[in-house]
Amino acid sequence: MSGVNTLTRTFKIRNYKIDDYQNLSKLKKDYGLDTVFIADDSEWDTSQSHSNDTDYRNQDDIISHQYVIKYAEYSAMGIVIYRQPGDKSFSFWDLISVVRYYLNNVGYCEEYTDGDYRRLARQLGLKEDKIKEKLNKSNRVPPVVYVGFFAGVDITAYYDWKNI
Numbered sequence: 001m002s003g004v005n006t007l008t009r010t011f012k013i014r015n016y017k018i019d020d021y022q023n024l025s026k027l028k029k030d031y032g033l034d035t036v037f038i039a040d041d042s043e044w045d046t047s048q049s050h051s052n053d054t055d056y057r058n059q060d061d062i063i064s065h066q067y068v069i070k071y072a073e074y075s076a077m078g079i080v081i082y083r084q085p086g087d088k089s090f091s092f093w094d095l096i097s098v099v100r101y102y103l104n105n106v107g108y109c110e111e112y113t114d115g116d117y118r119r120l121a122r123q124l125g126l127k128e129d130k131i132k133e134k135l136n137k138s139n140r141v142p143p144v145v146y147v148g149f150f151a152g153v154d155i156t157a158y159y160d161w162k163n164i
Contacts, residue, residue, distance in 0.1 A: 007081060007101050009094065014078030016068075021076045028072035036071045036099055039147045042090075042157050059089040059159045067098050071142060074106040089159040099144055112140045 027033040044061040063083050070076040079098050083090060112135055120135075121128040148154050155161040 007079075007097055009087070010082040010084065012080045014080075016076040016078065021068075021070045024070045024076075025073050034072075034142050036069065036103070036142050036144045037147070038067055038069045038095070038099060038144060040095070040157070041066045041148070059157065062090055062157055065090060065094065065098075065157070069099065069102045071103065071106070071108065074108060077102050077105065090157060091160045092158050092163075095146070095158065096141070099141060103139070103141065108139070110140045110142075112138070116140060 024037050042062045043064045045063045065081050067079045117128050117131050120131045
């Protein structure tokens with residue numbers, strides 16, 4: 001997969017068998033649902049918490065994100081990324097980096113279609129030529145369905161969540 005396919009944070013990988021999460025494989029095969037599924041949980045260091053409310057966490061308190069990610073017929077993968085003391089808080093770039101790392105690792109290398117460029121231009125409010133220029137020589141990233149584990153994670157776990 002061309003483009004950025006590395007993780008800049010410390011990480012650990014868990015590979016799953018091809019048979020794990022077969023229900024997600026069937027969604028693509030049987031229903032044409034072209035989607036990367038990613039489940040996210042985070043861990044935060046309450047001993048260093050900056051909040052007086054123990055039920056509330058600040059983004060600075062989050063020390064890791066644990067993902068389980070799966071696309072179509074490819075194997076599922078578990079990826080944990082860690083934030084070291086003094087590192088920037090987690091951003092959506094970390095999430096997208098995990099998706100791209102996974103797709104590269106499982107050998108996915110599909111290119112963007114003209115339909116993808118039109119859809120992205122419409123969704124992002126940009127000209128199609130601008131989208132093509134930005135994604136030039138980059139392999140396609142399918143649409144992503146993001147799910148938080150339990151009540152532990154939502155989009156506010158990423159410092160730039162208000163920019164979306």
